[in-house]
Amino acid sequence: MATGEDRATGRAETVARLMRGYQDDTRAIRVSKRYLPSREAIVEILMATLDLMYPGYFGRRGLDQANLEAHVAGQIERLAPMLEREIEQCLCYGREHDAAADAPAPPEGECAPRARRLAEAFLARLPEIRALLVGDVQAAYDGDPAATNLDEIILAYPGVLAVSVYRIAHALHTLGVPMIARIMTEWAHARTGCDIHPGASIGPEFFIDHATGVVIGETTEIGARVKLYQGVTLGALSFPKDASGQIIRGRKRHPTVESDSTLYANATVLGGRTVVGAGSVIGGSVFLAHSVPARSRVSLKEPELRVAPRDGLETADAVFFDI
């Protein structure tokens, strides 16, 4: 049995091997780096923004006509410095990351003026984001017979939460702080199972029912009044590579879904040149990698059906699953 001394030796050896590993391969380690946005702060920003989008639901209770304006003004004043700080971290992070390995970090404050402008620009967009979200909530009510009222949708529908976070994150992505945007959408992905890249472009009155397993890629374009069910993927086909074998980033790899289309559970649509024409219906579990015209109805072929004999249940199971 190991003595205390053996253990100390073993642990010192482990520390030395870990240190050698960090030094031999400097990927996946952040040492002597100054800037990184804070996940906790970003979630706090998101919560305060959601409170402005849906006053009275998530944050402060007891709002009335007398105190609403003061509450809203107070939230904006609270949000602004948090936003500035995280955007500044994000901008300086980008500079530090792109600099030569031995260059000094950008000095404190250098990214502050731009961060301030971006934070104000984001705040100025909140009214239009709110208008879009009200349309999304109404689309959820109109599209789900199980919904009893708008409050239930705002408080409990994961698809509406995922879309709300996406619309907020998309504004930040467009302004040039993609890392904050991505941390927000991954926060929503963890809670809802719905992975919407903040770079995607999505029209008004969008509804995702049930939400789990939905994936919407970075360069997806979605029209107005589109409805998705759980498990739908709007994804990429194989990626072209450059001469050195590196995949090429930044070009349109994900499909376009035109207005008034519905995609049922677990449908998969792939490819940057794939267009689902307006008013189409894509059936459950369909796998589609080419364009279809407007008003298309795409469905799986009928599955095979056999019926087991009365006294043959176990045998039939074996046949079914072992061929």
Add this chain to the structure above:
Amino acid sequence: MATGEDRATGRAETVARLMRGYQDDTRAIRVSKRYLPSREAIVEILMATLDLMYPGYFGRRGLDQANLEAHVAGQIERLAPMLEREIEQCLCYGREHDAAADAPAPPEGECAPRARRLAEAFLARLPEIRALLVGDVQAAYDGDPAATNLDEIILAYPGVLAVSVYRIAHALHTLGVPMIARIMTEWAHARTGCDIHPGASIGPEFFIDHATGVVIGETTEIGARVKLYQGVTLGALSFPKDASGQIIRGRKRHPTVESDSTLYANATVLGGRTVVGAGSVIGGSVFLAHSVPARSRVSLKEPELRVAPRDGLETADAVFFDI
């Protein structure tokens, strides 16, 4: 660059636009509303109830024959007032919601007597819920060769957590407080990826393995000893609309799955008139929108298989994904 004064003007403008938005469109805002159940309190009620369902696992440790009864009685006494308060909020919320926009809120205490009766009725159902849950845990053990014992299942199986929360929420839904029920099942949905509507009707010894992506709609009926795998949808077909174009709510839209049936990963079964007959096996990724008789075996047709030539890997990839 914006001065401090410009920023103040910009923010004041944003506040004014948000306020105009809230006033012009009063959807998705809760102002001058008094009643709403508390998500935090509902989760606390759920945790205390789970502790009574599975004593010694989630809440207090160190239970023995000498202290168990006092612990159980104490939990019931702690649960009762929390339940009453949230049910009262829920009942008053419903009245306030249905009242004319300018009607006064229901007075404090008006819903209290009914809330008290419903809370007691819920508590009285706990023993039978516990009996059902023990059967579900056993079904998980009997149905999963990877399970080593019942403790692992109770502590770690997301499908068992989702079904446990469903059975508790279903009792509340049946008693007439659907919003509390829905908040509970969405709490479980966020943790497990498994979305069971509290209105669904599910027989004994029910097991969902892996759980992620499962959706069970509001009017689904499931018999005894049914087993589902991840990604299974029991959903609705297109919804009939009334003369004014509104979808009709409240009628059976989701399928019936009779006893002793198994649905494999990502199978989708849709429609209120669809019945999966007893003892059936629905294969993975099957999409089914009509009834099948008892003892049916339904499977996808064989997929297409091609084999790439030894030296043609890249080409074959391109062919595979770009046609």
Add this chain to the structure above:
Amino acid sequence: MATGEDRATGRAETVARLMRGYQDDTRAIRVSKRYLPSREAIVEILMATLDLMYPGYFGRRGLDQANLEAHVAGQIERLAPMLEREIEQCLCYGREHDAAADAPAPPEGECAPRARRLAEAFLARLPEIRALLVGDVQAAYDGDPAATNLDEIILAYPGVLAVSVYRIAHALHTLGVPMIARIMTEWAHARTGCDIHPGASIGPEFFIDHATGVVIGETTEIGARVKLYQGVTLGALSFPKDASGQIIRGRKRHPTVESDSTLYANATVLGGRTVVGAGSVIGGSVFLAHSVPARSRVSLKEPELRVAPRDGLETADAVFFDI
């Protein structure tokens, strides 16, 4: 209306019925049991281990060349006693569980020496786990055109989190503390929607994109440089049962996926004798229950496509979904 006295009687009755239930059916209740690992402590162990795998990302900020070694040594010293305590709980739990119902619990300290050895053995494996994880992070970057840098992957990619937790848990599973391992992977499952059993065997440079809905069973074997997309299942076929009708546990029930293969969204591959040959591509939504040779391309058959007439949208919907 129930009086206070009626309520007291009703609750006493409920307590008595619950107590009878616990006594009549002792499954799913932990009374007079001493040992159980703590979920909270296991999550803390996991966080400290992730900090050693990715220094500077999740735990302490402000690491530099001067303080890194002290930080690492400090984390190891902090981890060791937590690990020992939970492993000891786990080992004693196993003995207590396997003992006769009326046997006394194993005495305090009896499992401590073995727990200490296993904790040290786990710590000694950290450097090689770190080397594997760096390869996984790089594979994610190389395999996803939407990724902008390694930091974004480590901070935000759920598939990378799920694989990181799996590799840590797999080491503990192999050392003989499967319950701690399972609690870790289920923690990751709840956050990422990705369910990797700690018993699975997975080669280097493994990448799961988007992650939601992926299931990798206990006896799965995966080669090098394999890539999975969301919703992929590597699962079991029907389970053989022994003479008494109990399912047989512990034999290979899940497939083998050889090196350099890619499985697209929602593909399902089942069965312990099923081998996906090296360099294969399995298309989205494919359901495969038999082996395919190296370099196979497997795809769904083309779905059925119909186009609705210009003025027939509602009718076409009805036709599509009600046949």
